[in-house]
Amino acid sequence: MGAKILTGNQTAALAAKLCRVQVIAAYPITPQSKIPEVLSEYVESGELHAEFVRVESEHSAMGVCISASLVGARAFTATAANGLAYMHEQLHWAAGARVPIVMPVTNRGLGAPWTILNDMQDSIAQRDTGWMQFYCLNNQEILDQVILGYKVAERLLVPVMVCFDGFRLSHTMMPVDVPDQEAVDEYLPPFRPAYELDPERPVNINPVVMTDPIPGVDGRLWPGYMGIRRRLQETLESALDVIAEEGRTFGARFGRSYEDPLYRYRTEDAEILFVTMGSLGSEASEACDLLREQGVRAGVVGLRLFRPFPVKAVAEALSRVPRMAVVEKAISYGLEGALATEVKAALYGLNGARPIAVNFIVGLGGKDVKPVDLCEAARRTLSVESHGNAPLHPVWLSNEI
Amino acid sequence: MATALLDLPEKEYILPGTRTCAGCGLPIAYRHMLKALGPKTIVTLPACCLTILHGMYPKTPVLVNAVNNVFGGTAASASGLVAGLKALGKDDYTVLAMAGDGGTFDMGIQALSGAAERQTNFIYVCYDNEAYMNTGVQRSSATPAGAITTTTPVHPKEQPKKDFIQIMEAHHPAYLATTCSSYPLDLYDKFSKARGISGTRFIHLAIPCPAGWGYPTKDTVKIGRLAVETGVVVLYELENGVFRLTGKSLNLAKTRRKRPVEDYLKTQARFRKMTPEQIEAYQKAIDERWEGFLNRAGL
Ligand SMILES: Cc1ncc(C[n+]2csc(CCOP(=O)(O)OP(=O)(O)O)c2C)c(N)n1
Ligand code: SF4
Numbered sequence: 143m144g145a146k147i148l149t150g151n152q153t154a155a156l157a158a159k160l161c162r163v164q165v166i167a168a169y170p171i172t173p174q175s176k177i178p179e180v181l182s183e184y185v186e187s188g189e190l191h192a193e194f195v196r197v198e199s200e201h202s203a204m205g206v207c208i209s210a211s212l213v214g215a216r217a218f219t220a221t222a223a224n225g226l227a228y229m230h231e232q233l234h235w236a237a238g239a240r241v242p243i244v245m246p247v248t249n250r251g252l253g254a255p256w257t258i259l260n261d262m263q264d265s266i267a268q269r270d271t272g273w274m275q276f277y278c279l280n281n282q283e284i285l286d287q288v289i290l291g292y293k294v295a296e297r298l299l300v301p302v303m304v305c306f307d308g309f310r311l312s313h314t315m316m317p318v319d320v321p322d323q324e325a326v327d328e329y330l331p332p333f334r335p336a337y338e339l340d341p342e343r344p345v346n347i348n349p350v351v352m353t354d355p356i357p358g359v360d361g362r363l364w365p366g367y368m369g370i371r372r373r374l375q376e377t378l379e380s381a382l383d384v385i386a387e388e389g390r391t392f393g394a395r396f397g398r399s400y401e402d403p404l405y406r407y408r409t410e411d412a413e414i415l416f417v418t419m420g421s422l423g424s425e426a427s428e429a430c431d432l433l434r435e436q437g438v439r440a441g442v443v444g445l446r447l448f449r450p451f452p453v454k455a456v457a458e459a460l461s462r463v464p465r466m467a468v469v470e471k472a473i474s475y476g477l478e479g480a481l482a483t484e485v486k487a488a489l490y491g492l493n494g495a496r497p498i499a500v501n502f503i504v505g506l507g508g509k510d511v512k513p514v515d516l517c518e519a520a521r522r523t524l525s526v527e528s529h530g531n532a533p534l535h536p537v538w539l540s541n542e543i
Numbered sequence: 544m545a546t547a548l549l550d551l552p553e554k555e556y557i558l559p560g561t562r563t564c565a566g567c568g569l570p571i572a573y574r575h576m577l578k579a580l581g582p583k584t585i586v587t588l589p590a591c592c593l594t595i596l597h598g599m600y601p602k603t604p605v606l607v608n609a610v611n612n613v614f615g616g617t618a619a620s621a622s623g624l625v626a627g628l629k630a631l632g633k634d635d636y637t638v639l640a641m642a643g644d645g646g647t648f649d650m651g652i653q654a655l656s657g658a659a660e661r662q663t664n665f666i667y668v669c670y671d672n673e674a675y676m677n678t679g680v681q682r683s684s685a686t687p688a689g690a691i692t693t694t695t696p697v698h699p700k701e702q703p704k705k706d707f708i709q710i711m712e713a714h715h716p717a718y719l720a721t722t723c724s725s726y727p728l729d730l731y732d733k734f735s736k737a738r739g740i741s742g743t744r745f746i747h748l749a750i751p752c753p754a755g756w757g758y759p760t761k762d763t764v765k766i767g768r769l770a771v772e773t774g775v776v777v778l779y780e781l782e783n784g785v786f787r788l789t790g791k792s793l794n795l796a797k798t799r800r801k802r803p804v805e806d807y808l809k810t811q812a813r814f815r816k817m818t819p820e821q822i823e824a825y826q827k828a829i830d831e832r833w834e835g836f837l838n839r840a841g842l
């Protein structure tokens with residue numbers, strides 16, 4: 143099909159079409175609304191054969207996707223911010239039910255007070271629901287990670303959020319290389335559920351389970367709650383390898399590999415690394431170029447994956463750098479950004495070889511983050527002489543009153 | 544033609560030994576519902592006493608496919624089943640959503656209203672035992688005035704039961720009916736009819752609950768009958784805009800032998816604190832509602 147100029151939302155909708163989703167449920171919320179609008183057009187014009195359920199809430203959107211997936215349909219929805227928060231109960235249910243839904247999240251700040259603009263508080267707050275979370279640097283990654291998302295989700299039976307920055311990507315036109323339908327069909331065959339509904343062998347899906355294993359009619363022991371939940375964790379632990387493998391295959395087919403869970407920019411000789419996620423990687427890369435012109439050897443590590451967390455890759459990428467500025471658009475109130483906490487935890491096993499870390503909270507509620515702001519973050523980080531001098535609390539990088 | 548007892552299908556879809564309390568009205572109703580709906584039914588249900596009936600992993604006594612879902616999401620889950628089955632070309636399943644009064648009148652109302660407005664092709668049954676039984680008999684909006692519950696322990700509930708059936712009627716479903724576990728044939732006929740109709744079908748199912756209402760377990764069938772005989776529960780159906788009283792309620796309308804509500808109230812411990820004035824007010828409300836039904840039925 144070749145290159146097209148698309149917004150992030152158009153890209154997400156097109157990706158869903160290329161994946162031949164069979165059930166779409168959606169409820170409008172800025173900045174996601176264009177995704178279901180474009181999909182409605184595809185469905186009504188006959189370009190895409192799917193059941194489109196125009197639900198009355200996000201809680202129901204996810205409810206529809208879960209049950210559609212359970213009977214064997216490839217299900218899709220998209221949301222953001224309060225819509226994602228409204229789904230919270232269903233997000234846990236979806237992961238527990240092991241349904242391979244793929245859901246773009248156009249990252250947006252959460253009320254109160256209201257903002258419709260971008261940050262990542264919405265999806266980061268859902269990190270413990272059992273979903274995989276992919277983050278996108280640009281619109282190309284949105285297209286690729288939706289397709290990759292279904293591939294991985296259906297292999298592991300774990301749902302995937304494909305998170306990308308509201309407005310900054312969702313409403314921004316960028317060139318996107320769009321693969322042919324046949325190529326996508328070949329990479330992503332139709333969804334084959336793990337079991338087929340059979341009236342002769344009825345099942346009771348997601349019933350009450352006990353704490354301890356109970357023998358079934360066959361006399362075998364069947365897992366209790368912890369056993370079932372441990373399997374989810376084990377699957378997510380194995381997911382890193384599966385994503386790397388499928389990401390490599392993706393690269394062989396489409397020319398863009400997702401084997402590496404990290405976006406890396408000028409990291410080899412860096413004395414300071416920006417650690418970040420999403421489209422911030424672009425601003426950080428620009429900041430690197432500026433800093434290098436001034437003689438500061440800066441680089442960027444951007445996480446494409448937040449769940450499962452690529453512990454090893456992160457630790458290896460950061461083990462030799464003396465300083466890092468963890469720059470993020472979300473905060474675990476009362477502590478620091480979750481990315482900062484998790485990156486530091488990933489370095490815990492490295493026997494003291496850990497960079498001096500400063501956590502910067504930026505861009506909340508759409509606050510502009512310019513490369514010069516990030517240069518300032520780098521300078522502040524470089525001025526910290528030892529671990530003991532690092533700021534105790536995250537630094538809010540904004541010229542706010 | 545009404546079905547006779549001997550004409551009921553012999554096939555059972557609930558094996559003996561469910562986990563409901565002794566004397567529960569729910570399995571009586573469910574047994575006859577599934578006889579009417581058959582093996583190609585897929586039921587979706589939230590947390591409630593029905594979940595308990597469905598048993599604990601890895602065993603279930605229920606011989607149709609079942610999908611459990613969150614408390615407020617039953618109609619959304621059903622919408623997903625309908626959409627998924629349609630997308631896969633599996634058009635021969637009957638999608639049944641079944642939730643309690645709490646999961647319908649209270650938390651499930653949004654998803655149900657949405658699904659009904661979208662004219663989703665499914666049967667939604669609210670089985671009504673007039674409180675949150677699964678969590679220990681707390682008040683719901685379906686609890687009638689005068690009832691003691693664990694959250695109205697000292698002062699019985701003051702507000703009357705929400706007229707939820709009217710709310711559903713305002714959605715103009717393809718079929719709407721009320722029934723009661725004490726009249727399995729009325730119930731069977733309504734579910735048989737509902738199965739053959741497409742679009743949204745809503746059925747309100749009254750279920751006596753010995754544990755929550757405070758009466759001897761042997762009296763479940765009798766209590767359900769008393770509810771109908773006193774006009775607390777009225778059996779009817781609404782199809783293509785035509786209202787019809789059915790079964791015992793039609794019979795009462797013709798014979799004018801409706802019994803005083805006190806006959807019903809005095810059988811249950813939950814009403815033990817009702818004052819004569821409250822009973823009188825309740826009687827008046829029932830009589831007015833009953834007159835309305837007689838008018839609608841042209842009787
Ligand atoms: C979101 C949420 N809130 C609360 C509950 C707790 N809960 C489980 S069952 C139940 C009561 C169900 O009452 P009803 O729907 O009337 O069914 P019954 O138990 O009476 O059969 C409640 C409140 C829940 N499961 N989910
Ligand atoms: S609490 Fe009531 S409705 Fe629930 S199982 Fe027991 S008797 Fe049946």
Ligand SMILES: [Mg+2]
Nearest residue numbers: 643644674676
């Ligand atoms: Mg109840």
